Amino acid sequence: MGNTIEVLWTGGWDSTFRVLYASLIEEKEVRPHYIADLARKSTLRELKAISDVRRELEKIDKNAAERIKELTITPITEIESFEDITQSYVRLKKQAHLGSQYDWLSRYARMKNIDCLELSVHVDDKAYYFLEGKVEQKDHGGWKLKSDVTGDTQIFSCFEFPLLQISKTEMRAKAKELGFIEALEKSWFCFNPVGNAPCGTCSPCIYAVEEGMGYRLTKSGILRYKTRYLRKAARLPVRVSRKVYSKLKS
């Protein structure tokens, strides 16, 4: 692997922590990859976060900032299809919940000939169900699929998991201790921003609150988080009545 690492940088807390820690503390050269989902409202906001993090890191350590190479941006629709990977993903998904990103990320890694794409998966993430007992820790600290693992789980073999056992609040403490918290705070997590603020109701917002990071939401974001079930229920009859209305009209 040498001193260069390939990292999926989403602009989120975990992958930003990884990029900062690797460049600043481990003095590694970081090749960041970003997959653009153009259907998602947060795409531009995430790219802005990545840029903001870089600028903030330049203030902390110019050399570390230079170790982070140019961002490779690929639209999700440009990822090559590999039937064997997608078939494996579909079979795994039948066993337990598995996000579609593991299909396209695995295809992306193959398309780019990357055998070690770092993903910020955590033991609490749903994907860990498929990794438990099948990964081993490498000398440099990251976790990788054991070489004797066969079958569909192999779609994870092109990944490495450097943050498997560290929580968001532990990352925060570490970033404070090591002097890069200002840069880490420039990361972004909400899929569906309201104006410039996190929505409080999308999955990453909900996880942020549940994982002790609620301070990153604004007051109105927290209010939307607390009332999210009520709001969902309140919206439902409107949709139903619209449907009924259009039926009545036709």
Ligand SMILES: [Zn+2]
């Ligand atoms: Zn949100």
